[in-house]
Amino acid sequence: MIGRRNKLSTKLQALVNNFRAKALIRPREWNTECGLCNARLITSRANNYLCRSCLADLPYNNKCCQRCAVPMSQTVSICPECMSHPPSFDDSLSVFIYDFPVDRLIQQFKYDGHRYLCKPLCSLIIDEFSAQTRDVEAIIPIPLHKKRLKERGFNQATLLAMELSEQLDINLRTDILLKPNPNKQQATLSKKQRIHNLSECFQINPKVRDLPRRVALFDDVVTTGATIEAAANLLKKKGVEYVAVWSLARTAKPKNK
Ligand SMILES: [Zn+2]
Ligand SMILES: [Zn+2]
Numbered sequence: 001m002i003g004r005r006n007k008l009s010t011k012l013q014a015l016v017n018n019f020r021a022k023a024l025i026r027p028r029e030w031n032t033e034c035g036l037c038n039a040r041l042i043t044s045r046a047n048n049y050l051c052r053s054c055l056a057d058l059p060y061n062n063k064c065c066q067r068c069a070v071p072m073s074q075t076v077s078i079c080p081e082c083m084s085h086p087p088s089f090d091d092s093l094s095v096f097i098y099d100f101p102v103d104r105l106i107q108q109f110k111y112d113g114h115r116y117l118c119k120p121l122c123s124l125i126i127d128e129f130s131a132q133t134r135d136v137e138a139i140i141p142i143p144l145h146k147k148r149l150k151e152r153g154f155n156q157a158t159l160l161a162m163e164l165s166e167q168l169d170i171n172l173r174t175d176i177l178l179k180p181n182p183n184k185q186q187a188t189l190s191k192k193q194r195i196h197n198l199s200e201c202f203q204i205n206p207k208v209r210d211l212p213r214r215v216a217l218f219d220d221v222v223t224t225g226a227t228i229e230a231a232a233n234l235l236k237k238k239g240v241e242y243v244a245v246w247s248l249a250r251t252a253k254p255k256n257k
Helices: 002-024 052-057 080-084 102-111 115-131 146-152 156-168 191-201 226-237
Strands: 091-097 138-141 214-222 242-250
Touching: 091 115, 102 115, 102 156, 102 214, 102 242, 115 156, 115 242, 138 156, 156 214, 191 226, 214 226, 226 242
Parallel strands: 091 242, 138 214, 214 242
Antiparallel strands: none
């Protein structure tokens, strides 16, 4: 009985999410008011959703580790964690700290099915990324397991990566990194154990013969870094030369190291 009820609730949740996502897709070119404070909006490429004051107040991740992009209190090149345990990826770019109001916008996009926020969110980060593409040949979004994908109705990382790929003219590759297995319970595990568990969730598609040499892994938010480390490690083991980690936002403090 419990299994049946769980199944029904998952299916219903998927239907609800799909309906909400479809109902809320609408063009925002006609926006005349700031999405955060309702001030009158003068639209431009980099400013089609927020007013100038709100744009200036966003929590930009200016002081951070060059390798993992974890926010720091001062400008240093490498954080102590990356110094003692160098990650598999080569560098990171997270434009924002995962803090208000960016966290709210991402949550609305991701959990409330507000898919129309994809373009505005992308417009907030595009200039930073276009300045630092570093000869990346492909953008690889972090995949969702099919059950999660069905519940949410879309992969937020793929939608954002698709938009970035179009604007930066870099290939989007959703065929390389697969997630055949769901995440296991991770709450009480150390970062090392999380990475080990996550590497068992991901797989490099055996059907893909020639992997690109230089890739950017993309996720909407990087939290502990365990997910991207597991994915980057797999790519490096398969011979990818350079792996960058790109994301919209980075949480201020990893919960588990
Ligand atoms: Zn505003
Ligand atoms: Zn670091």
